[in-house]
Amino acid sequence: MNGIGMLGLDEMAVVFEQSICFRGLKPQARHAMAAKAISIPFAKGDTIFHANDPQRHFYLVAKGLVRVSICSLEGHRLTYLLAVAGEPLNLVSTFSKKPRMIEARAMRDSMVVLLKQTDFIAFAFQHPSVISAIITVLGNAVDSANSRILDMVGKNVDQRMRRILHALYLKFGPTLRFTSIEIAEMIGTTVESSLRALSKLRKKGLITTQRSRIDILKPEAFADSDSGMLWL
Amino acid sequence: MNGIGMLGLDEMAVVFEQSICFRGLKPQARHAMAAKAISIPFAKGDTIFHANDPQRHFYLVAKGLVRVSICSLEGHRLTYLLAVAGEPLNLVSTFSKKPRMIEARAMRDSMVVLLKQTDFIAFAFQHPSVISAIITVLGNAVDSANSRILDMVGKNVDQRMRRILHALYLKFGPTLRFTSIEIAEMIGTTVESSLRALSKLRKKGLITTQRSRIDILKPEAFADSDSGMLWL
DNA sequence: CGGAGAATTGATCACAATCAATCGAGGTGG
DNA sequence: CCACCTCGATTGATTGTGATCAATTCTCCG
Missing domain, CATH: 1.10.10.10 (Winged helix-like DNA-binding domain superfamily/Winged helix DNA-binding domain)
Incomplete structure (x- = not known):
């Protein structure tokens, strides 16, 4: 379980502790989740997931920097999130099945933690604070996106x-x-x-x-x- | 409780039944929520809430058509949602305290249902399907907004x-x-x-x-x- | 060194914002 | 009932911003 470049349980615990989604939980709850997580290292420039990949996992950055971007058919790319340690990459697609045109790419050597979608969803529904955090993050995303639209216009x-x-x-x-x-x-x-x-x-x-x-x-x-x- | 232009309990029940947020719930759960709701009629052109109003209620359209828009300081207005019966006006601000630059205005004679923020939040956390619906709506909002940004660029x-x-x-x-x-x-x-x-x-x-x-x-x-x- | 990717600056062009003017429809009051 | 007034629709002319095309230099890395 602890191969080369992977995270030990202790390091994993730290990641969950500092994550927007999991902070404030009881240690044993975090550990339960950490135990089910797997960690994968990505080198600078690696693609973590592609546009329209069906998403089966919830991704959390443990270390490094990951760019999440959307891409139009015309080839325009728009960077949507620069995720550092503790930030989730694909909250939206974790909850709704349909694939999205989003792509994640490591901008530095990074470590990413994966949780099975089903595990994460079940966990979230057992912990109201996780749900609160998710809604807050989504709310910020909506605000930010709308603010950017206004910027484009004005x-x-x-x-x-x-x-x-x-x-x-x-x-x-x-x-x-x-x-x-x-x-x-x-x-x-x-x-x-x-x-x-x-x-x-x-x-x-x-x-x-x-x-x-x-x-x-x-x-x-x-x-x-x-x-x-x-x-x- | 049933003044002029207000909704009776039966009509209220129908609103909740057809709402994205509450559909699929057991009738008695919906009725419990409907009992706490108040309904307010707005004439075409009326403002339902202003930009930067502190939000203490969750708004649901019962009848008519409501435009939700954001406004930049330069005076540019961007229509963000055209809400018909069953659609919520302010999901985001219901969950995060900070005020937003959004404004809601009745485009036709409309009836709007209000729930106290605390009541709605408590209810949502007791009913996973409501949480799911909320996250789905927010997810769609994020997708839609990002899609519009790409449109503006390309x-x-x-x-x-x-x-x-x-x-x-x-x-x-x-x-x-x-x-x-x-x-x-x-x-x-x-x-x-x-x-x-x-x-x-x-x-x-x-x-x-x-x-x-x-x-x-x-x-x-x-x-x-x-x-x-x-x-x- | 040599090559690839990044930075830089110039020239041109198209799209859309802005300014301006007119027309039309609907509503109101005398 | 007509005159009037306001708001919406429409089209033209002008202008500025930023996309596009093009060419050159720079910098890092193998």
Whole structure:
């Protein structure tokens, strides 16, 4: 059960402890769930699941960073979630059977914990706090998505860039290790446009950029009194 | 308890019976909930709740049509849900305390049923099928919102118009009683642009238009093999 | 080194927002 | 009953933003 690159029971317990979905549960309940979980390591760049894969498991990030994105038939990709340790990858598809156009990919070497769908659902219904957490996460997803739609309508690329950088700053701190392509897929624009936006910010002295890296120099300048918080 | 324009217990029972959230429950459970509910009539044009109102109730449409929309500080409004009998108005804010920028307005004379937040939450946790329904509704909302974001990125106004009309056709049938302003707020564009799009469809013979009314002549022409279903 | 992927900047073009003006329909009050 | 007023519909003209195409440089890594 404890093969190479897998998590020991203790490490697994820590993952569940820090997870949005399971925190606040009694230790023995968490352990019961941890005992049924399996952990799988993914190297940077690996695909964890593909678009339209039928989902039989509930995925939880234990370590690393996983990008969850949706893809249109035209080939546009939109990054929807950057999941760090404790965050679930596929809450929605865990509960409704129908497949979704979502895809998960490890952006760094990562460890992912899998629970059988049936186990997780049964567990959730026995623990109201898990249900609460699920509804909260889904609620945030709805809010965030609607907020992004409003952004697409009312804000230009520059403004959306500021908002995304601010959100990333809050989640990851001042040093952001993302490529312009990745940033563009979060904003919903092209690489060129996002580079032009970054270029303006650089000239204003608000950021510095290197290959695959953006440093926020003046976080204050990105705080928007504006509309709802952006989640990633 | 049964003032003018209010619902009798029997009518109330019917509402709960046809509601996405409560269907499938035992009659006595539904009646217990119906007994705690109050019903309020709203005239066409009335506001049911405003943006940033603190939400203390769970709202369910009993009769009529209610538009739920979010509004940005710049004044852009995006219609998010057209709720008919049985549909909830504020699932998300019922479960998370923080206020949202959503607003509900009666588009026709409507009857709305209110449940105290605490009553509804307690009830939901006693009935797994209600929880399932809630998660399904939220899941659809997430899917739909993400699908709309992809539309904003990859589709032009004409294509988005086709998609919205198709979604409206599925929900309301071939005769759509909406103004161009309302349609524009669903698509996320301006009145003028939506009128131009409608004009093209009219010239193609796919629709006819009158004041505050659109008739779909060839529904087949709107079916998109494309991306995920749009919910309204 | 050499190659692949990332960054950068320029030039062009199309779509849709904006501004503007007119028309039409329905509702209200004198 | 007619005059009027408001809101919706419609079309034209103009403009700006961002997508697209293209070319070059840079950087990391094998």
